[in-house]
Amino acid sequence: MRENKATDPFTYEIVSHKLWQITEEMALAMKNVSGSPIVTEANDFNVAISLSDGQLSTMGAHNALVAGVIPLLIRNILEDYGSGDEICKGDMFVINDPHKGALHQLDLAVVAPVHYQNELVAWTSVIAHEVDIGGMQHGSPSPKATEIFQEGLRIPALKLVEKGKFQWDIFRMILSNVRQAGLVGLDIKARVATNSVGQARLYDLLSRFGRKVTLSVMQGVIDRSEKKFRERLLELPESHVGAIDYIDHDGHTNKIYKIVLKMTKESDSLSFDYSGTDDQAPGHINCTISGLITGVMGAVFPYICYDIPWNQGVMKAISIHAPEGSLVNCKPPAPTGWASIAGMFAVRNAAIQAVCKLLGSSREHWRQAGGVWEGGKAAPVIMGINQYGERSAYLYQSSGGAGAMAYKDGYDCSFSISSTKPSIPNIETAETFAPALFLFNRFRKDSGGSGKYRGGAALEFAFVRYGSTDVSVGGSGHGAVIPASQGIFGGYPGGFILRSIKRQTNIDAILVAGKIPQSIEEIDGNVEVLSAKFPPTSLDSDAVFYNSYSGGGGYGDPLDRDPQSVLQDVINDIVSPEAARSIYGVVLRRGSVDLSGTETLRKTIRNDRLGV
Amino acid sequence: MNRISEYLEITDRKTGKRDVCCSKCGYILGPLSKGIYSGAVTRNMIPNEISPVYTKTDQTLFRLYYCPGCATQLKVEPIVKEAPRPPQLPEIEL
Numbered sequence: 164m165r166e167n168k169a170t171d172p173f174t175y176e177i178v179s180h181k182l183w184q185i186t187e188e189m190a191l192a193m194k195n196v197s198g199s200p201i202v203t204e205a206n207d208f209n210v211a212i213s214l215s216d217g218q219l220s221t222m223g224a225h226n227a228l229v230a231g232v233i234p235l236l237i238r239n240i241l242e243d244y245g246s247g248d249e250i251c252k253g254d255m256f257v258i259n260d261p262h263k264g265a266l267h268q269l270d271l272a273v274v275a276p277v278h279y280q281n282e283l284v285a286w287t288s289v290i291a292h293e294v295d296i297g298g299m300q301h302g303s304p305s306p307k308a309t310e311i312f313q314e315g316l317r318i319p320a321l322k323l324v325e326k327g328k329f330q331w332d333i334f335r336m337i338l339s340n341v342r343q344a345g346l347v348g349l350d351i352k353a354r355v356a357t358n359s360v361g362q363a364r365l366y367d368l369l370s371r372f373g374r375k376v377t378l379s380v381m382q383g384v385i386d387r388s389e390k391k392f393r394e395r396l397l398e399l400p401e402s403h404v405g406a407i408d409y410i411d412h413d414g415h416t417n418k419i420y421k422i423v424l425k426m427t428k429e430s431d432s433l434s435f436d437y438s439g440t441d442d443q444a445p446g447h448i449n450c451t452i453s454g455l456i457t458g459v460m461g462a463v464f465p466y467i468c469y470d471i472p473w474n475q476g477v478m479k480a481i482s483i484h485a486p487e488g489s490l491v492n493c494k495p496p497a498p499t500g501w502a503s504i505a506g507m508f509a510v511r512n513a514a515i516q517a518v519c520k521l522l523g524s525s526r527e528h529w530r531q532a533g534g535v536w537e538g539g540k541a542a543p544v545i546m547g548i549n550q551y552g553e554r555s556a557y558l559y560q561s562s563g564g565a566g567a568m569a570y571k572d573g574y575d576c577s578f579s580i581s582s583t584k585p586s587i588p589n590i591e592t593a594e595t596f597a598p599a600l601f602l603f604n605r606f607r608k609d610s611g612g613s614g615k616y617r618g619g620a621a622l623e624f625a626f627v628r629y630g631s632t633d634v635s636v637g638g639s640g641h642g643a644v645i646p647a648s649q650g651i652f653g654g655y656p657g658g659f660i661l662r663s664i665k666r667q668t669n670i671d672a673i674l675v676a677g678k679i680p681q682s683i684e685e686i687d688g689n690v691e692v693l694s695a696k697f698p699p700t701s702l703d704s705d706a707v708f709y710n711s712y713s714g715g716g717g718y719g720d721p722l723d724r725d726p727q728s729v730l731q732d733v734i735n736d737i738v739s740p741e742a743a744r745s746i747y748g749v750v751l752r753r754g755s756v757d758l759s760g761t762e763t764l765r766k767t768i769r770n771d772r773l774g775v
Numbered sequence: 776m777n778r779i780s781e782y783l784e785i786t787d788r789k790t791g792k793r794d795v796c797c798s799k800c801g802y803i804l805g806p807l808s809k810g811i812y813s814g815a816v817t818r819n820m821i822p823n824e825i826s827p828v829y830t831k832t833d834q835t836l837f838r839l840y841y842c843p844g845c846a847t848q849l850k851v852e853p854i855v856k857e858a859p860r861p862p863q864l865p866e867i868e869l
């Protein structure tokens with residue numbers, strides 16, 4: 164590791180903050196031009212600035228899981244095009260191949276070289292989740308897929324802009340292969356705008372401070388992160404830590420797959436070995452090495468590097484291994500359509516478990532340990548003919564709960580820990596884009612993993628079709644029969660994800676009577692519980708679709724929880740009176756805690772645990 | 776004393792070797808070399824019987840680990856009935 168001596172401290176701070184500001188402006192450009200709620204509302208995108216060899220220098224303050232693949236993307240562009248004359252000033256590459264650095268085909272990246280004085284000196288990038296990229300099902304990933312070729316257009320690095328000239332032939336070729344081409348086309352142009360802003364601002368910076376200073380600061384922020392991260396690792400105990408996470412259902416059968424991790428902390432380095440993980444699956448839950456790497460970083464960045472800039476410096480102190488052909492380092496043609504919420508998420512969940520056990524064993528850093536944070540996504544895709552008469556698919560990204568920490572409860576409705584600007588779409592926005600009428604959107608009672616500190620509650624919501632008679636719902640998630648968000652040190656896991664359709668309901672009568680149901684139990688009908696992955700299922704006029712995400716994992720023994728906090732949770736409708744009694748051992752009487760009754764009940768529960 | 780987790784630490788006061796000790800009640804669970812939960816009381820429970828928020832399933836169980844001295848719940852481990860935890864995988868080796 165080199166000490167950065169090319170600049171004085173003042174210039175270093177000015178230039179490094181300029182780099183942050185450029186990523187902020189790039190992100191603003193993306194949000195302002197994109198018409199997709201996945202970008203504008205759910206913030207499921209990120210931007211970055213990298214050095215000429217692909218080292219990630221400054222990451223935007225959005226979804227880190229999306230940005231963790233950028234070094235791989237640039238490395239693949241350099242391999243395909245060579246670092247010589249083929250990469251020209253004014254070029255921009257479009258790329259989404261999971262075997263060329265992308266996470267899954269839906270995450271379309273546009274990556275742009277930055278030239279200064281006719282030399283390649285840096286890169287800017289933007290990656291965002293698309294509404295569709297072609298393939299066998301509207302929205303692209305399908306639980307029925309058996310090969311990556313069924314999951315949409317797979318683009319190796321292609322020049323979308325060549326020497327400043329937009330390549331309309333490439334653009335038209337992409338749009339010919341996707342549904343909702345209007346939205347996708349606008350999003351692609353938004354990526355070009357984003358990189359144009361990045362290229363221009365970086366060029367200004369190079370012109371103002373000079374090549375040597377600017378590049379030495381870009382390298383300097385990487386070196387600083389590496390130094391700080393290695394120093395932190397030296398403060399943590401030498402250890403081997405094991406963790407297992409699970410994915411239920413591969414799209415074809417309800418098999419449970421295990422993701423096995425052995426993490427080793429030795430001196431100032433950390434290694435992650437996923438040997439022992441199950442072989443790649445026949446369905447769309449696999450991830451390539453891109454998901455493996457960004458999944459690990461999705462745990463290390465927030466838990467260990469909460470005060471260290473997230474960049475290549477941290478990645479340098481980490482080694483990652485998984486057998487080729489395993490679920491977390493799959494070979495073609497294995498499908499990877501939902502790598503972003505399955506394989507990669509499970510890699511991250513196992514890494515969170517291991518990192519938190521390591522932190523929890525440290526006298527200095529135990530406060531950073533916590534339960535797993537929103538371990539399973541359960542976003543439904545609402546598809547069919549929308550209220551405007553167009554064929555459409557809308558991915559409604561809602562939110563689970565945060566893992567409880569060693570000193571506080573997890574945030575309710577937290578979104579992902581790897582997203583530093585978490586956001587979920589407004590219901591009104593969802594209703595604008597999708598032919599659906601939402602009935603309620605609320606915290607699911609008891610979904611936060613119980614513990615001394617409670618995991619955050621997940622959101623549950625329900626909707627009926629609206630403005631169209633041709634509406635289906637499909638979904639891919641995990642954690643329906645085994646928890647996606649495990650607890651820690653005696654804390655319970657977060658609640659399972661749950662999706663169901665209630666058919667032949669009385670919803671019309673309820674709405675005509677001027678009432679709005681506040682829970683699914685208030686609606687009569689026949690319940691059909693859906694599996695973790697379900698293909699598009701049509702909604703009749705009287706059908707109600709119900710969906711819950713996974714709550715966050717709890718921390719510590721629930722019998723150690725302050726009874727007043729349990730009472731407050733019951734008042735807030737986040738914990739049920741039944742769970743207050745059976746899990747927390749808290750006796751409530753007339754709106755307050757019965758302290759002696761609680762003490763007696765907790766003693767009884769402890770005796771019961773030991774069979775006394 | 777070295778910390779292992781929220782409720783466990785390492786002590787050498789009983790055997791002169793590194794033992795796992797409950798930090799709440801002082802109970803010695805056993806030698807660290809055997810694994811931090813080797814001396815814990817365990818029982819398996821059906822998730823749905825703990826809370827309806829864990830949907831009914833016949834595929835999985837929760838294994839609960841308790842301190843034999845004070846019954847503190849040390850760990851809740853999801854178990855797949857047909858695929859037990861790999862025996863060589865450590866919880867944490869310090």
Ligand SMILES: [Zn+2]
Pocket residue numbers: 797798799800801802842843844845846847
């Ligand atoms: Zn004890």
